[in-house]
Amino acid sequence: MRISVQQEEFDLGAEANTFAAGDDANGAIVTFTGVVRDLASGDLDVMEIEHYPGMTERALTKIAEEAQQRWSLGDVLVIHRHGRLAPGDRIMMVATAARHRKDAFEAAEYLMDYLKSRAPFWKKEITTSGAEWVAAKDEDEDALTRW
Template sequence: MKLSVQEEPFFPDGKIGHFTNQNQETGAIVSFLGKVRSDPENPLEYMLIEHYPGMTEKAIEKMMAEAIDRWNLIDCLVIHRYGKLTPGEDIVLVTTSSKHRKEAFEAANYLMDFLKSRAPFWKKEITQSGEAWVESKEIDEVALDRWK
């Protein structure tokens, strides 16, 4: 299990390649890469992501451990960025490995639903028309509820 909450960019190909090399005995590896996107109707200049060091890592590590136990994962990796990010930049990488694909997919979905709705990150979108904190969406809450 490896977690990195970092300001600097990461290189998904290298991270996934390293993870794959470390998990030779696995039957399935699933990766999700989240990127900063813009809205054509209100173009994003940049997104500011803030977090509380220590608290954020503790919360994510707890969910990673739960995913490992619940889906009998062999390994998992989460990288999440903070700071000033522009459209097209990578925000998050979640990679899971297990004996079977279903467990790897389920665990990756679970971790992303948690990261989207419950991980202690605060996101502010800065556009030409102003700035606003990103609120949790109902669809994200519904997605999280399915794991109860």
């Protein structure tokens, strides 16, 4: 398991290849990459993401460990960026490996639902007309209820 909260960009291909290498027992690998969207109708300059160092890593480790307990996973990777990100920049990556695809897909969805609604990150959209903190959406909160 690897959890990384970082400011620098990550290489999606390199991360996926490194994650996939090494364990022949895994028959399924699922990856998801989140990208900054411009929901401000072309007005978004940057998305500023803040976190509490230490606390954030502990929270992400805990949820990844919970995923490993719920599903038969060979490995888990969570990368989440912080700082100022432009539209089109990669924000995060989740990867899960398992013997079977069902476990890998469900665990990846579980991790994503948690990251979207409960992970200790604070996002601010900075547009040409000002700045506004972004709250978790109702549908993101609702997605957690299935788990």
